[in-house]
Amino acid sequence: MKRVVITGMGAVTPLGGSVSETIQALDDGRQAVRRSAELEACKGLRSWLAAPAELKNEKLIPRQNRRSMSRMSIFAAQAAHEAALQAGYDARQFEAGRVGCVAGSTTPSPITIHAIYETFIPTRDFGLIQAMQFFQSMSHTVAMNLAQYLGLQGRFLSTNAACASGLQAIGTAYELIRAGSQDAIFCGGAEEYHSTVTGVFDMLLAASTKYNDSPDQASRPFDAARDGLVCGEGAGILFLEEREHALARGATIYGEILGFDTCSGGTHISESNRECIAQCMRQALLNAGCSAADIGYVNAHATATLQGDGEEAAALHAVLGDAVPVSSLKGHLGHTLGASGPIEMISTIEGLRKGRIYPTRNLTCVAEECKGIRHVTKIESSNVTCFIKNSFAFGGINASLVCRV
Amino acid sequence: MTREEIVSIINKVFEDSFEIEPERLIPDANIFLDLGLDSLDTVDLVVAIQKKFGVQVRDDERVRGIRTLGDVYQFIELIYNEKKE
Numbered sequence: 001m002k003r004v005v006i007t008g009m010g011a012v013t014p015l016g017g018s019v020s021e022t023i024q025a026l027d028d029g030r031q032a033v034r035r036s037a038e039l040e041a042c043k044g045l046r047s048w049l050a051a052p053a054e055l056k057n058e059k060l061i062p063r064q065n066r067r068s069m070s071r072m073s074i075f076a077a078q079a080a081h082e083a084a085l086q087a088g089y090d091a092r093q094f095e096a097g098r099v100g101c102v103a104g105s106t107t108p109s110p111i112t113i114h115a116i117y118e119t120f121i122p123t124r125d126f127g128l129i130q131a132m133q134f135f136q137s138m139s140h141t142v143a144m145n146l147a148q149y150l151g152l153q154g155r156f157l158s159t160n161a162a163c164a165s166g167l168q169a170i171g172t173a174y175e176l177i178r179a180g181s182q183d184a185i186f187c188g189g190a191e192e193y194h195s196t197v198t199g200v201f202d203m204l205l206a207a208s209t210k211y212n213d214s215p216d217q218a219s220r221p222f223d224a225a226r227d228g229l230v231c232g233e234g235a236g237i238l239f240l241e242e243r244e245h246a247l248a249r250g251a252t253i254y255g256e257i258l259g260f261d262t263c264s265g266g267t268h269i270s271e272s273n274r275e276c277i278a279q280c281m282r283q284a285l286l287n288a289g290c291s292a293a294d295i296g297y298v299n300a301h302a303t304a305t306l307q308g309d310g311e312e313a314a315a316l317h318a319v320l321g322d323a324v325p326v327s328s329l330k331g332h333l334g335h336t337l338g339a340s341g342p343i344e345m346i347s348t349i350e351g352l353r354k355g356r357i358y359p360t361r362n363l364t365c366v367a368e369e370c371k372g373i374r375h376v377t378k379i380e381s382s383n384v385t386c387f388i389k390n391s392f393a394f395g396g397i398n399a400s401l402v403c404r405v
Numbered sequence: 406m407t408r409e410e411i412v413s414i415i416n417k418v419f420e421d422s423f424e425i426e427p428e429r430l431i432p433d434a435n436i437f438l439d440l441g442l443d444s445l446d447t448v449d450l451v452v453a454i455q456k457k458f459g460v461q462v463r464d465d466e467r468v469r470g471i472r473t474l475g476d477v478y479q480f481i482e483l484i485y486n487e488k489k490e
Binding site: 067 | 423441443448451455456463
């Protein structure tokens with residue numbers, strides 16, 4: 001089996017337009033949740049909060065590429081551009097067809113789908129729908145736009161498992177390179193914010209509703225006073241590369257992916273299940289050839305929902321005990337859904353490379369059902385190298401990835 | 406609608422939808438070779454024309470003959486006058 005390393009990372013997040021801007025915000029303890037006038041204007045919606053990213057410099061992407069991109073694909077292209085620059089990516093150093101693209105999002109562009117039906121339903125006139133709107137409302141819109149933008153001709157896959165989409169993309173890319181099918185892959189996830197996204201979570205009783213007047217307090221994973229998640233947007237893209245290939249071209253290695261697993265819980269359509277999460281982490285450790293004792297930190301999925309955080313905490317306790325530091329970055333970033341896995345993984349790698357673990361922001365009183373693990377509540381100095389990144393999704397989907405910096 | 410009004414509306418479509426600088430919008434400009442449009446852009450050009458001028462031109466064979474910006478102006482003028490009649 002080949003070894004798989006990370007040679008480039010890029011991100012557009014609610015905290016900044018690049019990895020360095022995001023890390024600076026995490027170092028400063030800033031958070032991104034805002035009250036949204038758009039949400040306030042919606043009937044029947046009780047959660048008025050969002051963690052938006054800033055769309056800027058999009059015209060640097062050539063129009064021929066950009067015309068088929070909605071907001072989420074633009075974020076992905078910008079993140080990929082940053083990852084390619086960091087990796088020193090030069091297509092001429094790679095064999096044709098040996099560089100792939102694996103990426104996903106929760107849904108296609110909700111903004112474009114809204115626009116299409118806003119035009120079509122009252123008129124029933126397809127003549128008013130633009131060609132480019134179709135390309136923005138396909139399930140693989142992020143991955144296909146990314147592959148076009150980067151001119152990639154290798155393996156192509158779109159992972160669309162809601163909030164696990166991004167981590168599944170990284171895990172799938174890892175498995176493809178590990179098996180020798182590809183030499184390198186741009187992989188990750190992207191998301192764009194729209195009122196219907198918050199609407200779904202609010203309807204399912206999973207969005208924060210009590211903190212509309214204090215947005216900075218709203219996203220509080222593992223906390224006794226948590227009341228749900230806050231939807232965000234952005235993109236995180238990693239450039240994974242076969243280790244010998246990276247070494248041969250003198251690339252800087254920022255981390256190595258050691259193992260991955262993703263599974264369906266098969267127990268409930270929306271509720272997380274501690275046994276299934278634990279099984280996913282155990283399988284990822286087994287695939288990595290690691291034991292629980294090798295893991296020095298867990299970057300949790302923990303979105304601040306009442307049910308999910310408790311199940312993840314119980315699973316972490318079962319697999320790793322009560323001494324391994326655990327935190328969730330959703331207190332800072334909100335929940336960037338399909339982008340959350342890669343964004344939080346990149347943030348973790350950058351933090352650990354600087355010898356620090358970022359805390360769970362707003363965690364002031366650990367909920368009874370989230371006890372039994374060691375919560376990180378302020379920035380900690382650390383020499384940890386090996387960590388687990390978790391992402392879960394509606395449908396009982398679990399994903400766990402083992403990484404070493 | 407005068408020729409000048411048609412030119413102004415069409416040029417605005419080329420500026421907004423296809424990001425062409427105003428100084429390049431001359432009647433002799435070939436919309437494919439000089440202005441860089443492709444077949445997908447022409448789909449959206451037709452949609453824009455239908456929206457701006459309230460006409461149905463998707464099945465009009467004359468659309469296929471359009472090569473220059475001047476051809477677009479002339480086509481709209483014809484369509485618009487036919488609609489008036």
